[in-house]
Amino acid sequence: MLRQAFYGSLLLAALGLHAGDSVKLAITGPFTGGSAPMGASMRDGAKLAIAEINAAGGIQVGGKKLKIDIIERDDEAKNERGALIAQELAAMNDLSGVIGTVNTGVCMAGDKHFQEKGVTKIICPAAGSASMTQWSKAGVKDLSIFRFAAHDGIQAAMVVEEAINRKFTKVAVVFDSTNYGVSGRDDMLNQIKLQGNKLQVVAQEKFNIGDKDMTAQLLRAKAAGAQAVLIWAIGPELAAVSNGMAKIGMKAPLIGGWTLSMSNYIDNAGKNGNGTLMPQTFIEDPITPKAKAFIDGYHKTYKVDRIPSAVAAAQGYDAVYIFAAAVKQAGTTDTHKIKEALEDLKEPVKGVIATWNHPYTKWNPADVTTHEAFRREQTVMGMVQDGRVVFGNAADKARLIKEAAAKPAAKPAKGKTK
């Protein structure tokens, strides 16, 4: 009996020692199913960053360097699974933070568990507006949820702007019936109003996840005279729309949310996908040395020649560096302290998308951008071309190259990047 107690306490001591010896970071997302290109790319991008940090000895926390321990959970893009995972993770008492979630519906179902326990979570790359506005609507005073993705507000503005710039006047608004699709539709309609009602919505069409035949919806849009299709949905169904348009000879371009850059859209749509436009935070084009190193690293580590979702991978990578900077500044693995540090990051964080200078500020329920890292400037228009995503606008590419070249000249401490 005594001996058992002795070994038991030894074991507990060992476990306790172990817990203090690392930073526990959970990565969640759909690693299988229709949303997997985003989930798996985000995870793999994040793991690249974690491997780099660990290889350099870990994060400097107080007097010692701590390595990052990953806890991976596949939510399969299912809301109920996401909620269970959030419950499980929130119950761990030594978890320092969570990065992930691809599907807005999963955020809506699970994030309340993190918020209740005050667990720091950086949403990445779910972009649906509702994942942050749910907290501002509820008037939450202190929020532990942050986001690292160009939210749909920014994206919808760009989509509507693009349609207006291309001199379209009649558009169809098409969306899937998930929280993401419906919230995207609301954003687009809202933006059309905000940008002076220059676009007339001649058809509003909806479809479900798993639908393969969109002929009915597209014929209605075509019959109404839509010159462009503004769309909010996810991978496989987007391809069904593109292929359906080709079938009925509808030449209108597809402009929509960033998910149009997913590999399962690009591959399943084939040449019908050419010319599709969508906002992107990162394009797999080695225009800067940092981007080149990241892209090469990803290709080599995961043995691919195209990142399934480059946006998700780059965001996952940068999100880990921002999280690590917060842990270092907090000087502890305590998730509440890390949250406070995130709201006031003193040092700029060099990422592959940009150099992040004070990305977040203290939560203000009246202004959701306080917990949003991305602004319009970090987002460019991408275009599908022969199975890859390229810059939709040459001026964006030139600007990013110029900004990257200008950085070394600027004083590091007072760098004027966003």
Place this chain on the structure above:
Amino acid sequence: MNPSIIGQMAVSGALMGLVYALIAYGFQLTYATSKSINFGQGELVMVSAFFSLTLTNLGLPYWLMVPGGLLFGALLGLIVERAGVRLALEQKSEGWILLSIIIGLFFFSAAENIWGRDDRPFPTPISADPIHILGVDITRLELSVAVGVLAIMGLVELFKRRTLLGKAFEAVSADRDAAELMGISATRTVMLSYALSGAVAALAGILVSPITTVGPTMASALILKAFSVAVVAGLDSGFGVVLIGMALGALESLASFYLGSGWREAPGLTLLILALAVRPTGVFGKAVIRKV
């Protein structure tokens, strides 16, 4: 109502309906000889499609992949017969219902583990560019579905009518005991019907995958429709499933245009209920006379 839109919706729906008809035909093949149905037929469609995709990815040309896929489908059909149906039939029980569902579930899990849960594109040399016929856009891919479905059904019917083995098949479907007295092995004929039914499922998978992509859940929607078609048409009319399949496809597509995309499934279910209520043997089914 725009006639060209009605035409477009009816034609593309009817062409998809032929896939329901082909799967329904698979039900009929086994029902004829053994009065049993493989409730895992949808999984046969899916696993064969995945297998054919693997063959294509290994570099096999399309026209070699198709027979490869059909053979594999036939083999799966034989497995279902041996592992589930025969045992139950020998004991004269209805156990084949549960057993075929269980084998289907097993195939589903196996496919998820081997090929993953993602939907994948299915390459085909047949172009997806539309051709304009009488104001209606049809793709060659959709036409290939029609040609493939009608060709294999025609071949199987020819086989049943013109070959000795086929005649044995017909004899067993007409009267199993009498056929056995004439020296025909009913067991072998049932095996043959399951192999044929598996090959037919494989062809359905190969034809429909370039349009719908391949994924573990690809057949779940198809199979329900196919079942409606088989029940509405009657379980012994090859000609009937083609007609009912095309009609159901066209109705679905028109309903999703005029009533809204959420109403797509309504016509199939309504037809099924009506058929079961008014004519349980199916529109083209033969009424069975019971001699006492």
